[in-house]
Amino acid sequence: MGRGRAVRIRPWLVGVLVVVIAGAGFGLYWFQPWKLWQDETVREALPGTAVSPTAPAGTPPDASPAPSPAVPVTVATGELISHEHATSGTVKLVRLADGSHVVRLEGLDTSNGPDLRVWLTDAPVREGRAGWHVFDDGAYTSLGRLKGNKGSQNYTVPDDVDVTRYSSVSIWCDRFDVSFGAAKLARA
Template identity: 75%
Template sequence: MGRVRTVLVRPWVVGLLVVAVAGAGFGLYWFQPWKLWQDETVQEALPEAVSASKSPVPAPSGESSAPAPSGPVTLASGELVSHEHATSGKVRLVRLADGSHVVRLEDLDTSNGPDLRVWLTDAPVKEGRAGWGVFDDGEYVSLGKLKGNKGSQNYVVPEDVDPARYSSVSIWCDRFDVSFGAAELARA
């Protein structure tokens, strides 16, 4: 009869396999590479008003109280330029009839990614690699998670934020502190 041979697995081999599997799992979670092939398209209409309970914007003291426009008014706009990923589309800062403000992304086309946000910032837009990381250097307001990497969508500017203090919009990857694309807002 043949001898049965016992194979002993060395503890360092098991430890190495555990570290490799844990590292691969963490890398997949952190980078989420599958998102580069997944598109999320969002098509939203421009809202008439953000909140029906808001009162009209009062005229500053000393000015006559002219009637507010009956529809949305574009205060500033710009074209998206590519940074970390190829990005295109238009950005508009819009005042709605009730006095509230939204940032509107139109015809957006960018890569999907982990933890993408829409930021209203005071940073100048720089082309190419020079513009990748400038938007968190100054003042910025996060308007929320990017709803989709393609399409047209709206982001409400909080009531306590003065949009006149900000000059650009960035599609910002919060996980890697890098801009996917941005637009300089030119006043209308």
Template identity: 75%
Template sequence: MGRVRKVLSRPLVIGALAVVVAGVSFGLYWFQPWKLWQDETVEEALPGVVETSAPPAAVPSGQPSPATGPQTLASGELISHEHATSGAVKLVRLADGSHVVRLEKLDTSNGPDLRVWLTDAPVKEGKAGWHVFDDGEYVSLGKLKGNKGSQNYALPDDIDPARYTSVSIWCDRFDVSFGAAELARA
């Protein structure tokens, strides 16, 4: 009898170990906890801005200066939601008429599936603001390029930026905002 028990328990132990290994593997894939300790810094210049050491050309008095460079249409400061998040957000119209959302001095946690969303949702502080951004209209501008630094996200040509009032750093995997900014019109 003792021998029969050992033979039956060996497959049970192997099966239990296989279930544990599969569960741990899935958990690591889904949560990607190592990203909490990995920072990705991205420093992009604003498109259409030419850096020069020469002084700007003088505009004759009484004439308005030409608007040839990027124009900030709206801006705001990021507040923290699920993770500590800080930095500035700008909605910018470029000289060619296209628009970008610019994140400046972004500092947030890294995550498994972070996106930049332009939304029509109000920005609420604390836990009340964690899940509101997918309730209304939003446009995903793509994956977050880095959790630190300054970066640009182009708006599709068919999007009217005036319809949107906020920007969220959104975790698609867990449907939660890491941080968001209300856009105040310039």
């Protein structure tokens, strides 16, 4: 019987394989390429737009109706433009009946990605590559993680934020410091 030749694995080859496997794992975690094929749709109603209450029981039919509660008011609005990824939809800055504010994204359509945020900023909105990286240069307030890359959704503006200081909204990728899309806010 013949003896087979023993395969000798070189130590440097093992080291290279470990580095390649670790690099691939890190790359998958960091870039999360599968998100490009995953859509998350959110359909939130604007807060404070509930149906008017009916008259209390026992109210005479000829009684004057109760004053209607204050309704949300759009303070500023803008259309999203594309930056790093194709992005469209409408952005509204809305003052609610209690005086608080929300940023509302309506008809949002953008790519999904890692660590996407909604930022209220004072940066100018520029077309093309010139607008990709400007939003972290000045003042901005992160309103939280993007809830979904499609649909309509609301983001509460903290009470201590002066909304008059901000002129734009960005869908910001915090991991890669780039805007997916942004809207200039025009006062209503």
